[in-house]
Amino acid sequence: GDSVTQMEGPVTLSEEAFLTINCTYTATGYPSLFWYVQYPGEGLQLLLKATKADDKGSNKGFEATYRKETTSFHLEKGSVQVSDSAVYFCALNSGATNKLIFGTGTLLAVQP
């Protein structure tokens, strides 16, 4: 079945460092891909998405490119801030009912 694998955390970075969180997927067909962010004590919020191969999703300085050839959707940000500290989830949607399949999440801690 469909699945998402993302890098284990926690990831600890200093402010202004470059961020990469790896995400790969297995799916039949051509799913849409998502990154969700969860701040402490809150629900998940959509960060960015891409719906077809070579699409780049971007938001708040974060970017991810849908790479069909490597089945990847890695999240990047050029300069992280303390306020980016959160758990990041990679996900794909599966089928006509828009069900999401999530990775296990990656905790990012940014230190001043």
Place this chain on the structure above:
Amino acid sequence: NAGVTQTPKFRILKIGQSMTLQCTQDMNHNYMYWYRQDPGMGLKLIYYSVGAGITDKGEVPNGYNVSRSTTEDFPLRLELAAPSQTSVYFCASSTMDEQFFGPGTRLTVL
């Protein structure tokens, strides 16, 4: 526009008790979902609904029941609570492009 609301925020149950987690959305979305989030395990789909009167099982439905009598409401029922149901529960509703999540219910079964 409140989005997706969930009640209660926290709850402690004893083994064998039952309860209903409430979920309401005001965005007129047909699709709604219940997930549970266990530490280090991501989110797992419990049940989902594609419209009023239509529900279906997700990945981990055992021990839970749902109903969808209106577009707005999608309650999750736990019968005979067990320690394995200790988790954070999230309700979501969606368009075809994006899922919107509630703030979650933290449930502990002792």
